[in-house]
Amino acid sequence: MINKIALVTGATSGIGEETALQLAASGYNVIITGRRINRLNKLAEQIKSTCNVEVHILNFDIRNKEEVEQAINTLPEEWRKIHLLVNNAGLAAGLSHIQDGSFEDWEQMIDTNIKGLLYISRLIMPLMIENGQGHIINIGSIAGKEVYENGNVYCATKHAVDAITKGMRIDLLPHGIKVSSVSPGMVETEFSLVRFKGDETQAANVYKGFEPLRATDIAETVVWIATRPAHVNINDILIMPTAQANSTTANRNKNT
Numbered sequence: 001m002i003n004k005i006a007l008v009t010g011a012t013s014g015i016g017e018e019t020a021l022q023l024a025a026s027g028y029n030v031i032i033t034g035r036r037i038n039r040l041n042k043l044a045e046q047i048k049s050t051c052n053v054e055v056h057i058l059n060f061d062i063r064n065k066e067e068v069e070q071a072i073n074t075l076p077e078e079w080r081k082i083h084l085l086v087n088n089a090g091l092a093a094g095l096s097h098i099q100d101g102s103f104e105d106w107e108q109m110i111d112t113n114i115k116g117l118l119y120i121s122r123l124i125m126p127l128m129i130e131n132g133q134g135h136i137i138n139i140g141s142i143a144g145k146e147v148y149e150n151g152n153v154y155c156a157t158k159h160a161v162d163a164i165t166k167g168m169r170i171d172l173l174p175h176g177i178k179v180s181s182v183s184p185g186m187v188e189t190e191f192s193l194v195r196f197k198g199d200e201t202q203a204a205n206v207y208k209g210f211e212p213l214r215a216t217d218i219a220e221t222v223v224w225i226a227t228r229p230a231h232v233n234i235n236d237i238l239i240m241p242t243a244q245a246n247s248t249t250a251n252r253n254k255n256t
Contacts, residue, residue: 003027003028003029003053003054004027004028004029004083004084005028005029005030005031005079005081005082005083005084006020006023006028006029006030006031006082006083006084006085006086006226007030007031007033007082007084007085007086007120007124008020008023008030008031008032008033008086008088009033009034009062009086009087009088009089009116009117009120010033010034010062010088010089010090011032011033011034011040011043011088012034012035012036012039012040012043013039013189014187014189014215015088015139015184015187015189015215015218015219016032016034016086016088016089017039017043017215018215018216018218018219019086019088019215019218019219019222019223020032020043020047021043021046021047021050021219022216022219022220022222022223023084023086023219023222023223023226024047024050024051024053024055025050025051026223026226026227027053028053028083028084029053029054029055029056029079030047030053030054030055030056031055031056031057031058031075031079031082032044032055032056032057032058033057033058033059033060033062033071033089033120034059034089035059035060035061037057037059040057040059041057043055044057056075056076056079058071058072058075059071062089062112062116062117062119062120063108063111063112063115063116065115065119068116068119068120068123069119069123072120072123072124073123080127081127081131082124082127082128082131082134083128083131083133083134083135084134084135084136084137084226085120085121085124085128085134085135085136085137086137086139086222087117087120087121087136087137087138087139087161088139089112089116089117090112090113090116090117090139090141090157090158090161091108091109091112091113092109092143092154093105093106093108093109093154095150095151096150097149097150097152098152098153101152101153105153106153109153109154109157110153110157113154113157113158113160113161114157114160114161114164117138117161117164118164121136121164121168124136125168125172125177128172128175128177129172129175129177132175132176133176133177134172134175134177134178135177135178135179135180135226136168136172136177136178136179136180137179137180137181137182137222137225137226138161138164138165138168138179138180138181138182139161139181139182139184139218139222140158140161140162140165140181140182140183140184140236141158141161141183141184142183142184142185142238142240142246142247143155143158143159143247144158144159144160144161144162144183145162145183145238146246146247147159147247148247148248149248151247158183161181162181162183162236165179165180165181165236169233169235178233179233179235180225180233180234180235180236180237181235181236181237182218182221182222182225182236182237182239183236183237183238183239184213184217184218184239184240185212185213185239185240185241185244185247186206186207186212186213186240186241186244186250187212187213187214187215187217187218188207188212188213188214188215189215208252209250209252209253210241210243210244210250210251210252210253211241211242211243212241212244213239213240213241217239218239221237221239225237
């Protein structure tokens with residue numbers, strides 16, 4: 001039996017890295033993408049040493065349409081039968097009232113979370129249609145379900161991911177291609193460190209006093225969605241830490 005191929009964007013850390021590892025452990029050959037080539041190489045070696053699967057690296061910035069096109073259009077033929085696309089690449093930049101927002105932060109979030117997802121999906125979807133099968137799993141957020149103070153543009157980008165996912169589901173329905181999303185609450189990864197531009201104290205305070213989700217929790221959910229029977233499509237999963245009820249309500253009682 002030939003292994004299915006999964007492509008995971010943003011595989012250099014956090015949810016993307018863990019998802020690539022768990023998909024490989026489940027028997028998928030994996031295409032890992034990201035901007036940090038050293039991390040991609042390290043992940044590829046880790047996968048090869050622990051799983052009996054193949055790995056292909058694509059090093060590009062998902063915000064750059066020409067780089068995305070170059071990477072996908074030059075994929076070797078044996079890697080073009082992509083069964084699973086996990087659109088994980090995404091970020092938050094800044095946390096301020098909208099009237100004080102940074103144009104640069106807004107553009108970074110829009111270019112990554114919306115346009116980057118669209119660029120790679122637009123190139124992979126025709127391959128899936130040609131292959132007669134496929135599954136797209138978009139990593140959304142609780143921020144795509146509700147809006148919180150200072151979240152404005154980030155929430156808007158994740159609401160866009162939610163809408164795009166629903167549009168994909170409708171448009172790809174005649175082709176039998178599955179479309180799903182996973183929408184997490186607070187997950188302890190590099191997410192907050194990126195949002196606060198490397199400020200480790202601010203990033204740590206986001207998760208202070210309760211146990212957040214881990215990247216492994218989201219990766220396990222992705223694998224579960226991807227391995228449902230052919231007649232089952234999981235449209236969306238909203239997954240939260242036990243201690244978090246919504247975007248702004250968390251039970252911070254632990255002395256951590």
